[in-house]
Amino acid sequence: MENIFKLFLKNIPFPIWIKGLDGKFKFVTQEYVSIYKKDISDFIDKKNEDIFDRELVEKYNSHLNWVVKNKKARTQEGYLNGEYRECTIFPILNNEGNTIAIGGFIGNINDIKVKDKEIKEQRNIINTIIDTLPGVIFYKDINHKYVYCNEGCKSFYRQKGIKNIIGKTDLEINEDKKLAQKFISDDIYIIKNKESIYNEVAFTLENGSKQYREVAKLPALDENNDVMGVVGISRDITAKKEFNNKLKYLSYTDILTGTHNRAFFEEKAIELFKEENFPIGVIMGDANGLKLINDSVGHLEGDKLLKNIANIIKESCKDKGYVCRIGGDEFVVLVPHADEKYCEIIIKDILNKCKNKKQDFINISISLGASTTDNINKDIHQTFKEAEDKVYRQKLLQEKSIRSAIMNSLKVGLETKSVETEEHTERLVKNALKIGKKLRLTMAELDELILVAKLHDIGKIGISEEILLKPGKLTNEEYEIMKSHTEKGFRIVQSSSELIHVARGVLTHHERWDGNGYPLGLKGQEIPLLSRIVSVVDSYDAMTNDRIYKKAISKKDAINELEKNSGTQFDPDIVKVFIDILNREDPYNFFKIE
Structure with a gap:
């Protein structure tokens, strides 16, 4: 053995x-x-x-x-x-x-x-790759404990004041226990059903700020297809979410006024149209005189008007409805749980606030109408149409007086700029009427002549005071800007269809008899008669009264200047008539009308 x-x-x-x-x-x-x-x-x-x-x-x-x-x-x-x-x-x-x-x-x-070394090297390579990948990557076992986390995950939890998460569960590392339990419930579902889950989660960082993350979790399976744990990938989407929120804001907001826009109105109208919101009120508003203001004092002033109106409507409708700007000068308010009486209260409040709000030389004005629906067969757009019809009926009744009030406000504004005094306008009207009567103009033509005399320089309301009140000579660029007052005035006056002839007079009052005037370069009889009259009396008044840029000259010298420029700058026939009037007048009763 x-x-x-x-x-x-x-x-x-x-x-x-x-x-x-x-x-x-x-x-x-x-x-x-x-x-x-x-x-x-x-x-x-x-x-x-x-x-x-x-x-x-x-x-x-x-x-x-x-x-x-x-x-x-x-x-x-x-x-x-x-x-x-x-x-x-x-x-x-x-x-x-x-x-x-x-x-x-x-x-x-x-x-x-050798195999262990290869595995270790591969693991190091994988860990290095995972650590350099953006975002948070982690692995939890079937008992919901963290077994591995990449550098991004460690950094994220360090921001929350947690140094190490390995061997811990979400309940141990998250202050928000409700959220932590949600994570564990998701893990249980993944392990049981072998299915992935995608979530968007909001975390509160140590400094109190919010961080939004997109989280994807999926089961880790062994060779027998049994679940070993849960792999999670999370990335910071705070910037993306803020961008999307901003994009959404821009998509549904009127940038000029800060109200909602047409796209928002269309979606909200569908969303609100439910019996639970009945009755639904629709208040339609249309800003008065926007085009006139844009043409007279510029679009910046027009934008200011829209902002003021929008702020008034938002203030009156605060916590009551949704304010939308749906067009250039059109506003609409959607008011759930509002009958017509309630809408009228809002309308009255808006109108009162408009009366009390001033914008430089312009009165803020808006036409308003309201309609309601409490019927599933009458949608918001039908209700909107009814409110719109009421607005336009109101505008037809108010348009002339509103336009007149705005025109008067602009004229007062021009006087406030110290460009055209009331006395200057009065002298022009009197002298123009004297010529008109000598030329046997009709009463209608005399009425138009008065308006041309009064409104000929209304376009200067849109010229800056730096140019209007400049004491010295204007530069070429400044002179071109100054010349634009004829076109500005034309756009203002032509807003009234009944004043079209007056508008042409305003446009052409700086044309010259020889064709060298502006803005159209008209010549001789091509220039409207009313413009030719105003051109003579305006030049005479400018010469015989002090201006910022020059002192007044005598009546005699002014007459000499008119004669000198007769047939070049001025209509010779009108100059002759006017000089005859001046020579026959008593110097102590200078403005007496025959």
């Missing part, structure tokens, strides 16, 4: 050795000695000192002494002949438990080590 054991040990295809307590080799296998490229005879009855170099001897003896002393096996790893080895040394004990020899065997773990 003993021989069988010896043969068994000898034929074991593994590196095995046995040493006595004296440290000498008693048995070695061929596999063992082959590692050191020696023969069996080189080991038997030899000590480590006889075979290995000093460094290895010290290392081997240290392990041997530890095993003898502790009577326990000891395993050490090493790198030998270009391969990883694992050496296990163990005591050989007799029945009394005493150590009678030392045994050892060597295992080749090179493949395992």
Whole structure:
């Protein structure tokens, strides 16, 4: 039997050795000695000192002494002949438990080590890639504890004041327990159903600010298709959400007035049209005189008017309805749970606020109408049409007086600019009438002549005071701007269809008889008669009264100037008539009308 054991040990295809307590080799296998490229005879009855170099001897003896002393096996790893080895040394004990020899065997773990190294390197590469990816990436086991998280995840939780999340659940790391429980419930669903979940979540950071994140979680499956845990990917969408909110705001907001726009109105009208919101009131409004203001004092003033009206409507409808600007000068208010009486209260409040609100030289005015629906068969757009009809009927009744009031406000504004005084206008009207009567104009033509005289410079309301009141000579650029007052005035006056002839007089009062005037370069009889009259009396008045840029001259010198420019700047016939009038007038009753 003993021989069988010896043969068994000898034929074991593994590196095995046995040493006595004296440290000498008693048995070695061929596999063992082959590692050191020696023969069996080189080991038997030899000590480590006889075979290995000093460094290895010290290392081997240290392990041997530890095993003898502790009577326990000891395993050490090493790198030998270009391969990883694992050496296990163990005591050989007799029945009394005493150590009678030392045994050892060597295992080749090179493949395992190489594989482990490759796995570690791959894991490091993967971790590096994951850490450099934008966003938060994590892995939780089936008990909902965090097992792994990338650098983005660590950074996110550091912002919340949490240094480490590994081994913890969401309930342990989130102050918002309701949200934490939601995360765990999602994990349970994913593990149970092997399905992914996508959420949008709002987090509160340590500084109190809100951060919005898009979270995708999916099951991690093993080779048997069993769920090992949950993988999560989360990215910050705060900027995207803010951008979308801004885009939504811009899509549904009128930028000029800050009210809602037409697109919002169309959607909200559909959304509100439910019995639970009945009755629904629709208040329609149309700003009065916007075109006239744009043409007279410019679009900036027109924009200011719209803003003022919008602010008044928003103030009157605060928490009551949705204010929308649906066109250039059109507003509409959708008011749920509002009958016509309630809408009328809102309308009266808007009109009162308009009366009390002033905008430079212009009275703020808006025409309003309202209609309601409490019938599922009468939609918002039908109701809107009814309200719109009421507005336009009101505008037809008010238009003339409103336009007249605006025109008067503009005229007062022109006087306020110290450009045209009331006395100057009065003198022009009186002198123009004298000429008109001498030329035997009809009463209608005289009425128009009065209006041309009064409104000829109304376009100057749209010229800046820096140019109007400049004491010195105007630059070429400033002069061109000044010349535009004829066209501005034309647009203002022609807003009244019944004043079209007056508008032409306003447009052409700076035309010259020789064709060198502006803005049209008309010549001789091409120039409207009313313009030719106003041109003469306006020039005479400018010469005989002090202006910012020059002192007045005498009546005689003014007459000489009229004669000098007769046939070039002025209509010679009108100059002759006017000079005759001036020469026959009593100098002490200068403006007496015959």
